[in-house]
Amino acid sequence: MNRETVLEMKNIVKDYGDFRAVNGVNFSMKKGEIVAIIGPSGSGKSTLLRCINGLIGVTSGEIILTGDTGMVFQHFNLFPHMTCLENITYAPVKVKKENKEVVKERAMQLLKMVGLEDKADVYPAQISGGQKQRIAIARALAMEPELMLFDEPTSALDPEITGEVLNVMKKLAESHTTMIVVTHEMGFAKEVADRVIFMDNGVIVEEGEPKEVFENPKSERLIAFLSSMLRA
């Protein structure tokens, strides 16, 4: 494993009962790299992310991580009984036992970064979906993970507000945050990702630089998938 490698997956298989959701995925990532995962519904994208952050165990194969991961979910999953600021500070204080004041300062900087300083003391129920997702990103970043995982972070949002979330993610990309983004936003993948992975039926069918994958797809399945995305 290269010194710069933050994640390595060797022959990952994941079964749900007798259904094989991920079927032998090999994959590694370097620090600062941005990977977009695309693919049709049910292809195993979420399952793969869940295996990486240990939310579910793998059936076989090996995952090597050099640091912690942070995760952003499709449905935000903010803690509704905590203010936005508390959502961000809770884990660093309670899990990493960091100093409260230090964490609070960092949280305020993160709120500023996602453009929501004014929402610090507001509860999640009082803000919009796009704002919730930006808070969720700040919450994950507050733990200072080495690798950020995004599972369709804009899929639950109205089209006109996906931009505010994508902009925050572009900022992270500019500051070389290592991330894996499962997304249906082909424009975002093309613009931001260093590498695009196309998954279907639990396997990586094609991968490469965005230009390659989007402009010169090789497999039938990717061609079909891309044209279906264009129609949507």
Place this chain on the structure above:
Amino acid sequence: MDKVLGFLPFMLEGSVVTIEIFVLTLVLSLPLGLPVALGSNSRFKPLSFLCKLYVFVFRGTPLLLQMWFFYFLFPMAFDWKLQAMSVVVVTYVLNYAAYFAEIYRGGINSIDRGQYEAAHALGLSKRQTMIDIILPQTMKAILPPIVNEAIVLVKDTALASSLAVIELMKATNSAVNRLTDLTPFFYAAIIYLIMTFVLTLVAGKLEKFFSRYDAKEEW
């Protein structure tokens, strides 16, 4: 009339015993219900079976039967001659814990899986997840059924009179017997109503407190 008023202090003493039963039962059964609820939800089968059996038995049989059973059990099985009051409290606590356990379990199971996933992704332990994330969110939902049970409990305290515990009901009965006058029943009714009224007031305050964070949805 004066004669009836003469019995009022006696009835008030009975009310104090009623309140004692009520408070002791709540203070002990509310926390006891939680491990039972968590046990019922446990993936460790023997534990969840035991907890469910406990709930099944205590919710499915009359409180009065349970009370008499313990009344005879303690002296026979352990050679303890417990005071009637202790038997009452033990029975009520076990009985009400079963009800509260089911209320808690319903509350816990109503929380979205995403909350557990977010907690896990942030590295929280199971314990932190339960105490700081899941349980606080159940409060608003479980409060109304808990208040319901508490109101039932106010009235259930009257069953203790069958073990010769001189609580409000017992005191009222003896007043009626000696006076051959029904007015003490009305006094007792008013005292019970005051108790349940205070309870609903407290419940209203608590409800407001626990819904502070979902205030008005602006979107």
